[in-house]
Amino acid sequence: MLNIMVAILGLSIFVQTIYGQTLKDTQKFLHEPKELQEVMEGETIKLECSVENKSGVLQWTKDDFGLGTDRELAGFDRYRMTGNNQTWDLIIVNATLEDIGRYQCQVGATETVAPIRSKYAEISVLAAPEAPVITAGSKLVLREGKTSMVQCISKGGRPASTIRWIQNGQHVEEGVETKVEEMQGSRRMATVSTLTFVVNKTMQGLVLECEAGNTVESETRVVKTSLEVQFQPQVQLKLEPAQIYEGDKVRVLCDVEAVPVQLEYRWEVGGQEISEARGASELIIETDRELHGKTVSCIARNSLGQGSAQLVLDVKCKLSKAWEVGRGEYLSLVLSNLTSGRYTCHAEVEGFPAVTASAQVQVRGPPIILSGREVQHATLGQPLHVICEAESVPEAEGFSWSFRGRELRPGSSLYSILETRLGSVVRSTLVVEVAEAKHLGEYVCSVRNQLGSSSAIILLNQLEAFPLLVVVAGAIGGLLLTVVVIVVLLACRRAVSSKPDLSDWPRIQQDRLSTSTNTTSNQEDLDGSDSIPEIYLKSQPDILNSNLVYGGSGNYAAGKVYSNNYSNYRSYSSENNLLDNNKFVPNYSSPYLQSVSPVSDVLHTHSPVHHAHLPGHAHSGWDPVYNSGRFNAVAHSLHSTEVDLNESSVGTHV
Known part of the structure; x- marks a missing residue:
């Protein structure tokens, strides 16, 4: 019995000795890395790992792939392990998106000690996106009535960007479709947002904004595009003056709204084209009673199609003979197109011959550019003259010229501008010493007075010079033909006079x-x-x-x-x-x-x-x-x- 008790006591002492030694040699973590860490691209990442009673070999893993057991971690320039015998923190400098992953600190086993592993640390590297881009560029050309799509792309960031569309300060929700995906060969994200809408003319000049950003940036980035809506010409006719009287000079303005604005104009009066007015945006008509009831049409065309407008002339006839309009020393009247004209005062005293005097009464208004010079011609190598005439009451203050959007100012050595006046008619002539091909095209002539201004487009075309050889040959041929005719006539006359009866x-x-x-x-x-x-x-x-x-x-x-x-x-x-x-x-x-x-x-x-x-x-x-x-x-x-x-x-x- 005693022997049994002694044996149990000895076994107990042995077990206690072995257990104490085991507890003394067991390795464990004092500090483990955080489970989730977010860092900005370019920052330094620190993952903690401290081990007590470390017996085995320690290493860090990324996505369960060992990085190495040496503290310098050869092969990973930006990675290293720092600390003392108990501390094995992982340091990653200049973090990039390649560093995203699951990291773990592991200590290997020995013959007497089991291996240990820390918790996984999820590393997320944040990156700001690139500036957003609208694929259409800064100007989006659209066509009225068509369905259009415009895309905005924000890429290069992580996490993915959020895109919003803004129109006139209001967020656009309808017709928006967004797609997010990881860019191939990179951990970066790309966001594509597509806005679909039906184009109408009211969108002309509208500015669309694409707003994009992620959580990395404190402010979102914005890119804009303006809309240009192209549509067929929409034509309206304006009559100046609105009331037409026989003998008046009436200006019919062809007011066209169209994009593109490069237009061709064509005029018809009573169904007959006015070829002289081709290309002009306005038509000057000297009215008479025969034009009453005639339809004036303006047809405007651009690259998308054509539009037209018509109006019917209502010409009020004036009396064609002298008419007594008043008696007395003074004559009062309300000036209008109907009352404008020449007035004659007739005075007589008994016993003396009658005397008369006349006065011309004109209506004051903006200048009227006279028609007939809408298309002019020039011969290359010869002096060039572009003429613009206008009738103005009160007197015109001056002309201005422009060519291809550039104003032509007096005093240039390349050209000169001459002005002449004859009564209420004033003429401006643009003179170029030697015409060249670059001088051909559309000139805009503008004239102004105290009451307004008017402008007209003058198209200058090239006049082909007639070949000198053809002129000389024609002259010689005409001379020979004349000689032959004279000889034949003389011969016939002589034959007739000498023929017997x-x-x-x-x-x-x-x-x-x-x-x-x-x-x-x-x-x-x-x-x-x-x-x-x-x-x-x-x-x-x-x-x-x-x-x-x-x-x-x-x-x-x-x-x-x-x-x-x-x-x-x-x-x-x-x-x-x-x-x-x-x-x-x-x-x-x-x-x-x-x-x-x-x-x-x-x-x-x-x-x-x-x-x-x-x-x-x-x-x-x-x-x-x-x-x-x-x-x-x-x-x-x-x-x-x-x-x-x-x-x-x-x-x-x-």
């Missing part, structure tokens, strides 16, 4: 035969025979049969042979030609017969005999046509004269 042929022939020789003819046969029809003479190229024999007394008998040789037939183009030819032809035929039908040369019986066969006639025998008394008389008269005519005689008859 065939209706008097028998009498002329009779006179010629009577003055050329003493040989007599049977005048009674000539006068008594019927006149030879013209159609017969023209249809018979030969009035003498080649086989006829002339007997000398008007009767035909054997003894003389007459030939008709067509080789001897000649035509004469002039009097001199005929005379020259007569020098070499023994026997001369009458030019009057020559002009009607060819006549054979007359040969005497003692001359060589020539036989010629006439087409369509027999070689021998008598033709009844040639046996008539009329033919015998003609033949006898033609051949009764056998003497040669002198040149003076020929000239007399030609």
